[in-house]
Amino acid sequence: MKNGLLLFIGLFAALGFSWAGIVLGSNVQLGALAPFFDDGESQSFPQRLPGTAARGQLVYRDLNCASCHTQQVRRPDFGSDQARGWGDRQSVARDYIYQSWVQLGQSRTGPDLTNLRARKPTAPDAEDLMELLYTGQGGMPAYRFLFETRKVTGQVSEHALALTGRLKPASGAEVVPTARTEALVAYLLSLNTTYDYPEAKPAPVGGGDSK
């Protein structure tokens, strides 16, 4: 190769082609994806996050929770996503159209969170999540900085964690979640994509046994 100009043109063509093909191509296909209006429920899906949950999503991003948790359910014959109760259908692009910062994640050091509120067989409630964040479990660290241990003034706060045993705070003290933690938990409890789209219906459990 002797021609510098040719090298230049080639380099930019390579970059431009891949950008046009992957980024522009998928943008043409999905960029205008609209919510789906379900006549049966007279509602359109997906729904926008309520205010606190939207703030919680920023906390999720700040803490980089996505380094251990995914938010994407794969189709039933690909891994054990369905068997683990993470969702009955594959996640599709339409699920994410209202998320300002999509956190698909690339690692499942911890479980998938796509449908945390609808997790089977039992979904955690706010109290469970608070306790998990405070105490940790298995590979999940205990994020104490998300909580505040303070003196009880007057009545014990209704948000105080019901801790027992070793973790129980000294008498006259209580452990309460900070505002960020409240938002994070509200966000986690908003995670639910159990509605149907024309392109994504729940797969029958166990293959042939359809309802």
Place this chain on the structure above:
Amino acid sequence: MTAPTQAATDEDTATEAAGRRPLLLLLGFGILWLLAAGVLAFASAIQLHTPDFFADCPVFTHGHAVALAESAWVYGWVGNAGLALAVWILVRLAGEPLRAGNVVVIGALAWNAGLFIGLVGIATGDATGLPMLELPRYALPLMLTAYGAVGVSGVLAWAGRRRSIMFASHWYAVAALFLFPWLFSAAQVMLLWVPVRGVLQAVADGWYAQGLWSLWLAPLALAGAYYVVPKITGRLIPSYEAASLGFWCLVFVGPWTGGRHLIGGPVPAWISSIAIVAAVTLLFHYLIVLINLRASFGGKSVALRFIGIGLAAYVLGGVVDAATSMRGVAALVQFTYFDGAQQQLALSGGISLMIYGTLYFAVPRLAGRAWASGSLIRGHLVLAVLGLVLLVVSLAGAGIVQGQALNDAAVAFPRIAERTRSWLMGATAAEGILLLGNLLLAANFVQTVACRRSAAKEAIAS
């Protein structure tokens, strides 16, 4: 044991003098960030088997430590050292002294200031959560401008070269130098300033991460390898006529492999299908590079050994990449530590080792002085290879155990953590070994550069 510990006698040292200060500054910054990235990677490896390590410190949660380590490595280590070596090669091939050296110094300071701001941003909660682009957006315009300032010297060297002929190291260095700003600015606009909608963010980030690999990281490392290997062996590159095919294969096909992490994900299936085809096609590039640079195997010089082992890791990383992009394999290893094994094989293996080799060749010539210690270099080689093998084996083992357990819905997550624990401890030990090796590099570099200065002062005094 000849080339790396001896100062240059073959080339004109006056040519080197102009590049000495700016390029050694960049290399110094690079080594500093390499150490920082090593400490952070070590800490985040500990957190995987001992989750409560630094968990109570909001600045160093696992998510932050991982993002910090990755950013410090990519933009700090390769962004400084890889770039310095690419400029050095372009200057040498031009046969003229480095021009715009002061601009390079300013660029180097600004780049590292921007990176520092970005890392502080990640630590305080502004990480973007996008693989390979974790730095918050307010740090990026400064870095982009600074990159331009450093790159000016490379452009001037390339444009002002004495002979119009271009070598393989030219192509790779020029490709890395020119394409990064486009890639970097396109990615930050699409992902951080005016984010695209929904899952398109994941698609665009996949394109960026893979583009960064095939249009910047790999070319920077290969520019050095293509320059140093024939220099040390004193022989022409075998099958050189195929080298340009290998180059164009990487540049044209590489960025298309961006969707391989999205297999089975909520994106159109054609994105991952193209990625699989591209990852397999890219094997052609790895084959050509292997044939071209095979003289680096069994070389006697330490620089050549670094490059030889780096080349082996680079090629193996490509093969593993193609294998794991297959849907059947991905069903086992997707979302597991195996991804980390592949990435470390390619980054700490392929890229780092080739850059070390080039660095050990370049610094004596740049500094006008032999390396302070030959045994520190050999120690670094042993530790780098030992750490790499241990790291890749442990992460791959952990990944397979984790993948099997994940696919069995009866195994709960705390059980998975228990099963992978001993493998992950191996990975921690490996990170420690790698860090130790890099400390030897840093000690040797400081000694070599600092001694040169005091020797020069003595010369002036006498």
